[in-house]
Each structure stands twice: as C-alpha cells, then as structure tokens.
Amino acid sequence: MAYFDPLPTRDERLFSKSPLSTPVLVVGLGPVGLVTALLLARQGINSTIVERHALRLGQPKAHAINARSLEILRQAGIDLDELRQKGVPVEEGDRVRFLTHLTGDEIGCLPYERQDKAVEELTPEPLFNLSQPILEQALQEEVLGTGRVTIHRSHDWQSYEYDAERQIVRSRIKQRGHNEVLEVESKFVVGADGTNSTVRSRIPGVQLEAIDDDRGLMNYVSVHCTMDLSSYTNGRVAQLYFFCSPDTRHGGFIGYKNPEWVYARPVPDITQEPLGYFTVERCKKEIKTAIGPGVLSDIKIHSVQIWSTWPRTASSYSDSHQRIFLAGDAAHTFPPMGGLGVNTGIADAHNLVWKMRFVLDGLTATPQRLLKTYTTERRPVAVANSIQSAVNEQHMRQLDAVVLETVSNMSAALPELMLQSQVKNDITTAIERNRDHFDSLGLQLGYVYNDVEASKSPQELLRKDCSLYEPSFECGARLPHAWLLQIDGVGRKASTLDLVSERKLTLFAVKFHSSWIEDLKDLVVVVDVKERRIPAAWIRAAHLSPSAALLVRPDQHIMGFIGSKEDLVECLSLCV
Ligand SMILES: Cc1cc2nc3c(=O)[nH]c(=O)nc-3n(C[C@H](O)[C@H](O)[C@H](O)COP(=O)(O)OP(=O)(O)OC[C@H]3O[C@@H](n4cnc5c(N)ncnc54)[C@H](O)[C@@H]3O)c2cc1C
Structure with missing residues (x-):
C-alpha cells in the first residue's frame, strides 16, 4: 500500500x-x-x-x-x-x-x-x-x-x-x-x-x-x-x-x-x-x-x-x-x-x-x-x-x-x-x-447447511435468483425471523432469532415435556413459543405441534424436528 x-x-x-x-x-x-x-x-x-x-x-x-x-x-x-x-x-x-x-x-x-x-x-x-x-x-x-x-x-x-x-x-x-x-x-x-x-x-x-x-x-x-x-x-x-x-x-x-x-x-x-x-x-x-x-x-x-x-x-x-x-x-x-x-x-x-x-x-x-x-x-x-x-x-x-x-x-x-x-x-x-x-438477500440469508449442498458442483451452487429469500424451516436453514408480540427487557423489538441461546441448543416447543431434557440441561434450553409470544403464523409455518418441536443450534441454524425424548437423543447423537 x-x-x-x-x-x-x-x-x-x-x-x-x-x-x-x-x-x-x-x-x-x-x-x-x-x-x-x-x-x-x-x-x-x-x-x-x-x-x-x-x-x-x-x-x-x-x-x-x-x-x-x-x-x-x-x-x-x-x-x-x-x-x-x-x-x-x-x-x-x-x-x-x-x-x-x-x-x-x-x-x-x-x-x-x-x-x-x-x-x-x-x-x-x-x-x-x-x-x-x-x-x-x-x-x-x-x-x-x-x-x-x-x-x-x-x-x-x-x-x-x-x-x-x-x-x-x-x-x-x-x-x-x-x-x-x-x-x-x-x-x-x-x-x-x-x-x-x-x-x-x-x-x-x-x-x-x-x-x-x-x-x-x-x-x-x-x-x-x-x-x-x-x-x-x-x-x-x-x-x-x-x-x-x-x-x-x-x-x-x-x-x-x-x-x-x-x-x-x-x-x-x-x-x-x-x-x-x-x-x-x-x-x-x-x-x-x-x-x-x-x-x-x-x-x-x-x-x-x-x-x-x-x-x-x-x-x-x-x-x-x-x-x-x-x-x-x-x-x-x-x-x-x-x-x-x-x-x-x-x-x-x-x-x-x-x-x-x-x-x-x-x-x-x-x-x-x-x-x-x-x-x-x-x-x-x-x-x-x-x-x-x-x-x-x-x-x-x-x-x-x-x-x-x-x-x-x-x-x-x-x-x-x-x-x-x-x-x-x-x-x-x-x-x-x-x-x-x-x-443478494437470497444469497445472504438463504444458504442451507446439508449434505445436498455439500455435494453440489460449483455451477449447481449458483442460485437462479440470488435476490429471492424465502424463509424456510428445513434442516440446516437459518431460523426464520419474526417479530415477537412483545418487546424485550431492554425495550427493543425482539426477534425469534433473539430467543436462540448462544451457548446451548434451543428447543422451540408448543407444549413441552420437561422429562425430555432432564439429563440434557447442560446442552438444551427450551423456549415455550406461546409464552414468548411468537406470532401464530410463524408457529404454523414451522409446523410446530405437541409432537414436533424445533431444535436450533447456537448459530441459529435449524438442527431438526423433535417429537420425543428419543428423537432428541437421536438428533443429538447424529448432529453433535
Ligand atoms: C475496495 C474493497 C472493497 C470491499 N468491499 C467489501 C464489502 O463491501 N463487503 C465485504 O464483505 N467485503 C468487502 N471487501 C473484502 C473485505 O475487505 C475482506 O474480505 C476482509 O478484509 C477479510 O477480512 P479477514 O479478517 O478475513 O482478512 P484481513 O482483513 O485481510 O485480515 C487479516 C489480518 O491478518 C494479518 N496477518 C496476515 N498474515 C499474518 C501472520 N502470518 N501472522 C499474524 N498476522 C497476520 C494481516 O496483517 C491482517 O491484519 C472489500 C475489499 C476491498 C479491497
């Protein structure tokens, strides 16, 4: 220089x-x-x-x-x-x-x-x-x-x-x-x-x-x-x-x-x-x-x-x-x-x-x-x-x-x-x-971590439309953002992304069975989506139900859907 x-x-x-x-x-x-x-x-x-x-x-x-x-x-x-x-x-x-x-x-x-x-x-x-x-x-x-x-x-x-x-x-x-x-x-x-x-x-x-x-x-x-x-x-x-x-x-x-x-x-x-x-x-x-x-x-x-x-x-x-x-x-x-x-x-x-x-x-x-x-x-x-x-x-x-x-x-x-x-x-x-x-919003937010992406050739990785970002709940995608229906403790509007723990895996659940994470407390925190006032449209789009909770990594990417404690243990053994 x-x-x-x-x-x-x-x-x-x-x-x-x-x-x-x-x-x-x-x-x-x-x-x-x-x-x-x-x-x-x-x-x-x-x-x-x-x-x-x-x-x-x-x-x-x-x-x-x-x-x-x-x-x-x-x-x-x-x-x-x-x-x-x-x-x-x-x-x-x-x-x-x-x-x-x-x-x-x-x-x-x-x-x-x-x-x-x-x-x-x-x-x-x-x-x-x-x-x-x-x-x-x-x-x-x-x-x-x-x-x-x-x-x-x-x-x-x-x-x-x-x-x-x-x-x-x-x-x-x-x-x-x-x-x-x-x-x-x-x-x-x-x-x-x-x-x-x-x-x-x-x-x-x-x-x-x-x-x-x-x-x-x-x-x-x-x-x-x-x-x-x-x-x-x-x-x-x-x-x-x-x-x-x-x-x-x-x-x-x-x-x-x-x-x-x-x-x-x-x-x-x-x-x-x-x-x-x-x-x-x-x-x-x-x-x-x-x-x-x-x-x-x-x-x-x-x-x-x-x-x-x-x-x-x-x-x-x-x-x-x-x-x-x-x-x-x-x-x-x-x-x-x-x-x-x-x-x-x-x-x-x-x-x-x-x-x-x-x-x-x-x-x-x-x-x-x-x-x-x-x-x-x-x-x-x-x-x-x-x-x-x-x-x-x-x-x-x-x-x-x-x-x-x-x-x-x-x-x-x-x-x-x-x-x-x-x-x-x-x-x-x-x-x-x-x-x-x-x-290039699609390029910035739309990348997904999965085996399909990992096996694509460079030309296949080129997006048809790099501007288009469509929020997705597929495994590996960045968790879609929605504004919560309440502001956070410091008076700012809070996003679903703000609910993701930096240090642990986060389980977004409609109805939570505490027995699921009894032995996994060091690893997993639970977000009750209704208690945290997440909009209903987001919950519907995520297909969350009492038998399907969403597990998210500390980097805000989706790890998998969990229906039971066994699912959770299996998902952890595969991904962590
Ligand atoms: C004109 C211009 C415009 C740009 N615009 C954009 C933009 O709009 N958006 C964008 O995302 N990117 C942009 N970029 C690219 C961006 O600047 C780089 O991608 C960015 O600086 C990379 O950051 P880095 O920390 O990886 O590396 P660097 O910023 O290069 O930092 C590396 C550091 O490592 C040090 N280092 C090297 N070797 C050693 C060693 N052996 N031991 C100890 N230290 C070492 C270097 O001295 C340096 O301080 C632009 C670049 C240019 C030139």
Whole structure:
C-alpha cells in the first residue's frame, strides 16, 4: 500500500505483555479474527490474537455489512444502533448509479440492496454501509471489554506442529524486531490471516482451488480520499457510482459517508501500472476525470492500494486433525463485486466457534465429526458466493462493453443516442442484468447447511435468483425471523432469532415435556413459543405441534424436528 498520510499512533493495549499460552490462538486482527475472538469470549473461552502489523492502516475496503453479519453481531451483543449512526445514512446509501461522469449524464440507476422497512419482515437487521476500519474499531473495543482476549501486535505467525499425544498445536511466532521465535501452545488455531494466509500454506494438502480457471487474476487499484462530492452529484446521491465513458477506464466511487470515498478501477496490466504509477497527482487526475471535464475539486488522497482477486476457495478449511482452521479471506477470496468477503468470513466464525466450545467443554461424543462439518457446511457457501461475485463482475464488464461500443460506433453523445430505442434497449438490458448484483438477500440469508449442498458442483451452487429469500424451516436453514408480540427487557423489538441461546441448543416447543431434557440441561434450553409470544403464523409455518418441536443450534441454524425424548437423543447423537 502506498500511504500518504502520517501513520496513526500506536495503541498500547494491543501490545499485551501477558504470556501467549491460550486455548485458542487466532491469527490476524482483521474483522474475521476479531469476530472469532468475540464469539469465543461470549462462549466463555479465552483466546489470544496475534497480528503481524504494528498499526491498522485506514483503507476502508468493505462497506456493505449485510443482514446476516448484522444478525450475528446482534447476537454477540454489539450495539448496532450506535454503529448505524457511524455508517452511511440509508437515503444516501440505497442507490447505485451509472453515469458518463459524476457531473455528466445518468445512464441508469438501481436500488442498492434491501434497506427498506419492508425487509424487516425478513430480518431484524437490514444491511447498511459502514467503513471496515470503523467496524474493526468497534469490534476491537468489544473484544477488549470482554477481558478474555489478549492482543499481540507485531507478532508474525510462522508455522506449527501438532502434538498428537497431548492433542495440542505448537505454533512458532516471531516478534518483529526480536530474533527469537516464540513457541505457543493452544488447543486450536484459527487462521484469519487474509488472502495470502501463512496458516493455509502450512496445512499439508490444503490449497486454493480456482472456481473459474479461465478468469485468472485480476487487479484493481483503490484510492482512499476525502472529497466533498455533494455539490457535484446534482442531488443524485448514491452508495456506488460507476462511470461509463471512454476516458473513465471502468472506474467508480465507493461511498463511506461523504466526504470519505474510494476511487477504484481495474488495472489490466500491472507491469504498465504498478503501485508506484499511482502518485498523488496521477490519482487526482483520474478522480477529476471521473467527476467531469473542467471541474476542480479539493481532493485529499490518503492511500493507494492494488489488490488482486481470483475467485478461489481453500480445498479444506482445516487440517486432518481438526485443530487448525481457516476463516475469512484465508479460506476464500472473491472479486469485490457483491460485497461478500467480510460477510462470508463473519458467518464462518459463527459456524465454527460453538463447535470448538462443544469440543473444549466435552459436550460432544464425536468431536472430529462435529468439527469436520465446519468445512462441509461453510465451503459450499463460499463457492456459491464466489461464483456469484464472478458473475457480477462479468455483468459489469458487459455493461461497460455495451456502452463503450455504442459511443465509439456513433458520432452523437450518449444522451442523444439513448433516445434511439435500440441503443436504449441494449443499455437498459445490460443495466438490468446487474440488478441481482446489487440485491443478494437470497444469497445472504438463504444458504442451507446439508449434505445436498455439500455435494453440489460449483455451477449447481449458483442460485437462479440470488435476490429471492424465502424463509424456510428445513434442516440446516437459518431460523426464520419474526417479530415477537412483545418487546424485550431492554425495550427493543425482539426477534425469534433473539430467543436462540448462544451457548446451548434451543428447543422451540408448543407444549413441552420437561422429562425430555432432564439429563440434557447442560446442552438444551427450551423456549415455550406461546409464552414468548411468537406470532401464530410463524408457529404454523414451522409446523410446530405437541409432537414436533424445533431444535436450533447456537448459530441459529435449524438442527431438526423433535417429537420425543428419543428423537432428541437421536438428533443429538447424529448432529453433535
Ligand atoms: C475496495 C474493497 C472493497 C470491499 N468491499 C467489501 C464489502 O463491501 N463487503 C465485504 O464483505 N467485503 C468487502 N471487501 C473484502 C473485505 O475487505 C475482506 O474480505 C476482509 O478484509 C477479510 O477480512 P479477514 O479478517 O478475513 O482478512 P484481513 O482483513 O485481510 O485480515 C487479516 C489480518 O491478518 C494479518 N496477518 C496476515 N498474515 C499474518 C501472520 N502470518 N501472522 C499474524 N498476522 C497476520 C494481516 O496483517 C491482517 O491484519 C472489500 C475489499 C476491498 C479491497
């Protein structure tokens, strides 16, 4: 990264002096490492995070924090109302615009994801846009507040060995600026160390597998800048602007709450345009071109980054002993089209953490089997998201191609050309093809953990309609949300999802036989659906009856239907 701002100051809380021995070692202080440590702490498990770098640099990267991630953060006790205040207001963040230049003509406009009130029937926490460093800072404060996590910046995880006799992992970690290599013992290691994961590279037999061999590596430049665009948008506010002109080079602006923006564009040949090519002057020139001819603006460039994407997924998310796991970008890398990277990583952590605790606390008779489901459940989700991101990227390129071909083949300006019905039709069709790209609620909430998904080929995992989310009570689906008919103890509207225990399995029952869980109290809590004022329509849709209760995992996914104590015991023996 080329960094033009003064470096941020060092936060001493992140250079713990305490010993590094820990039940769970998390590698990487990115959003996924932080969520992993937070969820572990809420399960009562201490962890240590090691991070290679001394400072967090400010490139905003992710902006779309989707409904499922927010549901997970809600369960983890994060104050989302406060976080929303720091994000992009809905009225500024709910549109995508396609323009010739920012001050030029509008070619088309699409809604940006489901941020409307109606979506609250499907999720208690609609997506919103928030800069990744703000999310990371909030997570970090929450993590430190648990008192269960120590953070060691300037520590570079290098390799490990597994001690089969003691069933522990011995990691070798180098503290920057010191010669000696520290040895750290832990029961588990979670590699949340990003795209170029060292943890992944050290697990025998695990490699990144390409989803689409033909696509290859693509590079993008992103330029973080402060510039007040409000007087240049002509009231056409948007979260994302894409510019379709011969001189804008497929570039666009990503909003992080005006005046914070990222200018991004593909870099087709990195040998011609390496990082050093993007000087402050060069970046300003390109940004001004995107804004429009003749328009000057006060632009402050903070940093420039080139990042490479190739849709790939790790062949396995763990070692063969189920002691070392991969999560987030370490396990999968996507093109940025779709805003799925960090969101998929947060759900990885949610799936993994309760399983690790069940193993650490001896709550499962088959620890290996339970932990193996982390790969079989999460990998198909990443493959589906990866393919969808690649399809989105293709659709954007097709739109660019249609517009540029139109402009270069005809002498008139684009707005005049748009008056011709064939041109208008071609461009509108190309824009419409991108509608799914910017509305993927089905992808965000609709994935199901089961054997059928696990056995599908990548092409079969691509959804026909990634926008469509239909709540489902099938085994493996995320529990459907409904608002309870009463508010919770702290005066907020409560969701069925809020009734799911973070630490135990939850049995949603119409009529409960206490004898069912007498010996299973450490493992199962019961929710009486009538007492908790769950709406009748939800109870009917779930087909709950005195002989069919619903068993839900701590990560809010459905485990099975239970009609008797024997059913419950059988379900637990199969799934836990
Ligand atoms: C311009 C842009 C826009 C994006 N927009 C979105 C979006 O809207 N929505 C979305 O979901 N995603 C988006 N993404 C993707 C998102 O930023 C990544 O998916 C996310 O950062 C992954 O988080 P992570 O914690 O897995 O990895 P990272 O954020 O990469 O964190 C990994 C950490 O591990 C550390 N580390 C690496 N190796 C070691 C080691 N050996 N020892 C110790 N520490 C180590 C690194 O220093 C780093 O701090 C975007 C990305 C870009 C570039």
